[in-house]
Amino acid sequence: EADIYQTPRYLVIGTGKKITLECSQTMGHDKMYWYQQDPGMELHLIHYSYGVNSTEKGDLSSESTVSRIRTEHFPLTLESARPSHTSQYLCASSEGVIQETQYFGPGTRLLVL
Amino acid sequence: DQQVKQNSPSLSVQEGRISILNCDYTNSMFDYFLWYKKYPAEGPTFLISISSIKDKNEDGRFTVFLNKSAKHLSLHIVPSQPGDSAVYFCAASSYLNTGNQFYFGTGTSLTVIP
Numbered sequence: 400e401a402d403i404y405q406t407p408r409y410l411v412i413g414t415g416k417k418i419t420l421e422c423s424q425t426m427g428h429d430k431m432y433w434y435q436q437d438p439g440m441e442l443h444l445i446h447y448s449y450g451v452n453s454t455e456k457g458d459l460s461s462e463s464t465v466s467r468i469r470t471e472h473f474p475l476t477l478e479s480a481r482p483s484h485t486s487q488y489l490c491a492s493s494e495g496v497i498q499e500t501q502y503f504g505p506g507t508r509l510l511v512l
Numbered sequence: 513d514q515q516v517k518q519n520s521p522s523l524s525v526q527e528g529r530i531s532i533l534n535c536d537y538t539n540s541m542f543d544y545f546l547w548y549k550k551y552p553a554e555g556p557t558f559l560i561s562i563s564s565i566k567d568k569n570e571d572g573r574f575t576v577f578l579n580k581s582a583k584h585l586s587l588h589i590v591p592s593q594p595g596d597s598a599v600y601f602c603a604a605s606s607y608l609n610t611g612n613q614f615y616f617g618t619g620t621s622l623t624v625i626p
Binding site: 403405408432439440441442444447457458489490491496497498500501502503504505506508 | 514
């Protein structure tokens with residue numbers, strides 16, 4: 400089982416602020432993911448990475464950006480937060496090539512006023 | 513267009529009885545299916561998975577059934593316990609078709625009544 404951490408757990412911030420959501424995993428997994436989830440809705444993939452210096456956008460269009468400079472770290476940045484960014488952000492990691500299991504962090508619940 | 517659907521937003525079951533959660537999918541290329549359990553304000557926790565080469569996988573009180581011809585899977589919890597009360601998400605992926613990208617359903621909120 401992966402140990403995966405997200406900070407902050409909760410964030411209330413004003414419109415226009417720049418924020419970075421942190422995600423770290425200690426299992427050495429190559430693959431990491433960011434999902435966005437609203438209540439009653441499915442998880443939507445917004446970014447993923449298959450290794451250091453590799454990042455891709457997911458199916459859901461997002462104004463956020465990510466970086467992967469170290470295997471264990473996959474931060475997500477919003478340059479200018481808006482109320483439409485209010486959501487829960489979930490980070491996950493996995494290993495393997497096929498039929499892998501993704502393990503999730505506890506999530507960051509973001510509220511933009 | 514949603515490729516994984518959970519048509520029951522909620523389910524209530526008496527403690528000790530069986531809980532059956534259902535999930536349908538549309539992409540016949542999916543070859544790996546998972547169930548996750550999620551408590552409020554927490555991330556999803558992996559519960560059980562099944563490969564498309566099987567039709568059943570069992571782990572303790574949890575059993576997942578896969579019917580490929582109907583593109584349907586279900587999660588059975590027997591016996592249900594109050595601690596099972598949570599939102600359950602099914603997910604599907606295909607290495608060849610979707611590059612292991614996961615597609616999730618909208619979740620079913622299970623309440624186990626003591």
